[in-house]
Amino acid sequence: MDWTAGYASDIEYTAGFYAEQGPGYINLVCALNGYEPPSLGTPFTYFELGFGRGLTASVLAASNPNGSFYAADFNPAHVAGANALAASAQLKNLTLLENSFEELAKGKVGDLPQFDYITLHGIYTWVTAENRQHIIDFVNRYLKPGGAVYVSYNAMPGWASGQPLQRLLVEYGDAFPNKSNAEMDGAAAFVERLVEASSGYVENNPSIKPRLDTLKTGSRNYLVHEYMHKHWQPLYHADVARDFAQAKMEFAGSALLPMAYPALYLSPARKAVMETFPDSVMQETLKDYILNTGFRKDVFVRGLRKMSPVRHAEVLAQVGVALTVPRSEVKFEMKTAIGTFNGMSEVYAAVCDALAVRPHFVGELLSLPSLKGQSVVNLIQVAVLLTSSGQAMTYLTGVGKAEPAVTQKMNAALVKQVRYSDEYQVLCSPLTGNGVLADLFERVAFGLLSQTKGTVTLDDFTRQVWQHVSALGRRMMRDGVALDDEAENLTELRPRVEAILRDKLPVWKQLKML
Numbered sequence: 001m002d003w004t005a006g007y008a009s010d011i012e013y014t015a016g017f018y019a020e021q022g023p024g025y026i027n028l029v030c031a032l033n034g035y036e037p038p039s040l041g042t043p044f045t046y047f048e049l050g051f052g053r054g055l056t057a058s059v060l061a062a063s064n065p066n067g068s069f070y071a072a073d074f075n076p077a078h079v080a081g082a083n084a085l086a087a088s089a090q091l092k093n094l095t096l097l098e099n100s101f102e103e104l105a106k107g108k109v110g111d112l113p114q115f116d117y118i119t120l121h122g123i124y125t126w127v128t129a130e131n132r133q134h135i136i137d138f139v140n141r142y143l144k145p146g147g148a149v150y151v152s153y154n155a156m157p158g159w160a161s162g163q164p165l166q167r168l169l170v171e172y173g174d175a176f177p178n179k180s181n182a183e184m185d186g187a188a189a190f191v192e193r194l195v196e197a198s199s200g201y202v203e204n205n206p207s208i209k210p211r212l213d214t215l216k217t218g219s220r221n222y223l224v225h226e227y228m229h230k231h232w233q234p235l236y237h238a239d240v241a242r243d244f245a246q247a248k249m250e251f252a253g254s255a256l257l258p259m260a261y262p263a264l265y266l267s268p269a270r271k272a273v274m275e276t277f278p279d280s281v282m283q284e285t286l287k288d289y290i291l292n293t294g295f296r297k298d299v300f301v302r303g304l305r306k307m308s309p310v311r312h313a314e315v316l317a318q319v320g321v322a323l324t325v326p327r328s329e330v331k332f333e334m335k336t337a338i339g340t341f342n343g344m345s346e347v348y349a350a351v352c353d354a355l356a357v358r359p360h361f362v363g364e365l366l367s368l369p370s371l372k373g374q375s376v377v378n379l380i381q382v383a384v385l386l387t388s389s390g391q392a393m394t395y396l397t398g399v400g401k402a403e404p405a406v407t408q409k410m411n412a413a414l415v416k417q418v419r420y421s422d423e424y425q426v427l428c429s430p431l432t433g434n435g436v437l438a439d440l441f442e443r444v445a446f447g448l449l450s451q452t453k454g455t456v457t458l459d460d461f462t463r464q465v466w467q468h469v470s471a472l473g474r475r476m477m478r479d480g481v482a483l484d485d486e487a488e489n490l491t492e493l494r495p496r497v498e499a500i501l502r503d504k505l506p507v508w509k510q511l512k513m514l
Helices: 023-032 055-063 076-088 101-105 129-142 163-175 180-196 206-217 220-227 237-245 268-274 280-291 309-317 345-357 362-366 376-388 404-419 440-449 458-471 486-510
Strands: 044-049 067-072 094-097 115-121 143-154 249-254 295-302 319-323 333-336 339-342 392-396 426-429 434-437
Touching: 023 115, 023 143, 023 249, 023 295, 023 309, 023 392, 044 055, 044 129, 055 067, 055 076, 055 094, 055 404, 055 426, 055 434, 076 094, 076 404, 101 129, 115 129, 129 143, 129 237, 143 237, 143 249, 163 180, 163 206, 163 220, 180 206, 180 220, 237 249, 237 280, 237 295, 249 280, 268 280, 309 319, 309 362, 309 376, 319 345, 319 362, 319 376, 319 486, 333 376, 345 362, 345 376, 362 376, 376 392, 392 434, 404 426, 404 440, 440 458, 440 486, 458 486
Parallel strands: 044 067, 044 115, 067 094, 115 143
Antiparallel strands: 143 295, 249 295, 319 392, 333 339, 426 434
16 A cells, blocks of 8 residues: 555655744734734644654744644654654653544544644645645644644745646656656756757746756755655645635735735735735735745634734734844845845834844834834834844744753754754744754854853864864865865864854844853
């Protein structure tokens, strides 16, 4: 019997971390759009469906010790690897399950509680229609009234030009069966021949060039799970919304935070076109036509409750904001997933000056003399655009309450993994109840700093970082060439370490990571 149901499961998925799945992040989406979020002030329950390598569930569990986390995946290799990471971090509040969506939906896993949050990344458009129904049935069976679901998925019409490419890759794999990564190698090489042959499909669809480039350079593990599923099907928002309506779910908002501000991306003409349809589901779907959306990140709530203006202002005032870059590097021309926006320098400068001292709640920012006359709504938009451009993090009161020992153990486990691979590119922030992306050099430096008492000198610390990096077989690059000489490596590494101490160390301290 084929337990994969057409899903490519012979190689593992990548170990990605997705901050949008965080409970505090989901609450923020609800609050931005004016809806009552689930409560994080009391113990809560959380379930991730199809957790892949388990990195997101593990980091969120360590960052939110007041939550009871569950996660399931039907791939035993994924479950074994996730269990090893959780054991290394001594996580007590994460339960990992090896079960199919059907088994979960039919209640064949005993002692599951009702959940405040259920999340799933990407898989909704990778599985069969039958399994999509199992997901809906699971939500219907286990999500609490007032609970929220985060679901991300390949979307139409943005994937319209890419569908023939995905179909060709799968057909090639069927014609030349092998291990999935070998099938992808062969299929990618075949597509390159199609490009070289001046295929009309390629020449008449310039928008697929980024996808063709990714076939050449992307991780084979990622590409297999993105493209090589036999039941892969990008979906319109309207179809997904109608699916979740079976479980009494209503759309609360997009986890692309600037989408909460239609004036940023809807001109009067666009708005008029969108409002042609009276149905809110179709209005949301028309936004994807306007923006040519290829990937959606939706939040649905079971029992959607609109907040009164007074309540809305109270909740938004409790949103915290922390800079993730040095104040001197903050740019007020902000590039986001839905466009580039220019902020009013006077307001943004005042906000960033305050955040450079320490993280602030929006309610605190309102009381600053330099921001006199600003509204909660205005300052929240500032926070959203700073966050969406990668210059800040937002969080809600009640999030996290992490015990330092818990996050320290998880961060130590993540740092330890650099000895074996560079896959777990994240660290935990107890302040935000979420993860912070960190590359290999940053994680090595973080591990050393977490064990260091007192101050460090740049040269000594650079040598310590080099000793760890070189032991991994890594070398610094200069003009695309790997350096062999230790002195040259130290020279090349020194400014990288200096930047970490100057720019990252203060951020890690403000995020309560050190």
